[in-house]
Amino acid sequence: MVFRRRPGGPKPPVIDASNLPPPPDKGDAAPGSDKPREEHHDKDYQSQGRRRKRPEVMVQDFTQDPPPQPNMAKAETLVEFVHVVNRLKKKVGDGGFDPVCFLRAQEAVKNLAAAYLDIAAREIRELSNTIQMARMHPEKYAEYNASIYKQAHDVKSGGGSYGFPLISRIAESLCWLTEGMGPPGELDFSLMKFHIDALIIVVRKKIKGHGGEVGMLLAEGLEVVVAKRKAHDPSLVLGEITKFLEKLDSA
Numbered sequence: 001m002v003f004r005r006r007p008g009g010p011k012p013p014v015i016d017a018s019n020l021p022p023p024p025d026k027g028d029a030a031p032g033s034d035k036p037r038e039e040h041h042d043k044d045y046q047s048q049g050r051r052r053k054r055p056e057v058m059v060q061d062f063t064q065d066p067p068p069q070p071n072m073a074k075a076e077t078l079v080e081f082v083h084v085v086n087r088l089k090k091k092v093g094d095g096g097f098d099p100v101c102f103l104r105a106q107e108a109v110k111n112l113a114a115a116y117l118d119i120a121a122r123e124i125r126e127l128s129n130t131i132q133m134a135r136m137h138p139e140k141y142a143e144y145n146a147s148i149y150k151q152a153h154d155v156k157s158g159g160g161s162y163g164f165p166l167i168s169r170i171a172e173s174l175c176w177l178t179e180g181m182g183p184p185g186e187l188d189f190s191l192m193k194f195h196i197d198a199l200i201i202v203v204r205k206k207i208k209g210h211g212g213e214v215g216m217l218l219a220e221g222l223e224v225v226v227a228k229r230k231a232h233d234p235s236l237v238l239g240e241i242t243k244f245l246e247k248l249d250s251a
Helices: 037-044 072-076 087-092 099-136 138-162 165-178 186-205 212-230 239-250
Strands: none
Touching (some): 099 186, 138 186, 165 186, 212 239
16 A cells, blocks of 8 residues: 655655564463453454454655656557548549539430420320229229329429429329329319319420419419318319419410
């Protein structure tokens, strides 16, 4: 056991436990007693249930003799820096902007945008045919509702990618109408027809962007009537949608 004194305090004496006299044997008599020391200790410390053990004490003044400093040179050798090889960078290269590739990508998007109108027109015709089949076979409404939803979703996914967000918005409204719908009635088929007519006008007139003020009003009108139909609101009026379709077609 080592006691260290803080700098600035009094200097304690140095005690060397090795020079202390050895303890007497257990059989020797204790001072002032005729009984052997072992019996004397047993009587004195019986209440404690243990025997006292002499500690080994060593006091060292580090203000006069400072402790040895650790060998930092040896510690530095225990540190190892591992440089992980970036294998992905070797595969893809340094990267950077390539204007030639960018121009090629722009040209490819333009070509696909021109072809998209033909693709959209075909998808809209197929969607219209599915709606007609659903009207002719009301007993298979669950199957046809799922087909109408899937085809409308396909139309929606392509419009925004090629500069026709109005197509995507109208198709999304049609998806919302058929989502979770039960057996469709005449009002539901009328709403579906409004969506199909709006999509046909946008594709035929190649209306890019949001279609201006008329296009925005048409999309909002479709969303409003669909929301009222989903809520079974009796105030649903379809006359306004017809007016917006006529304005969009004549624009």
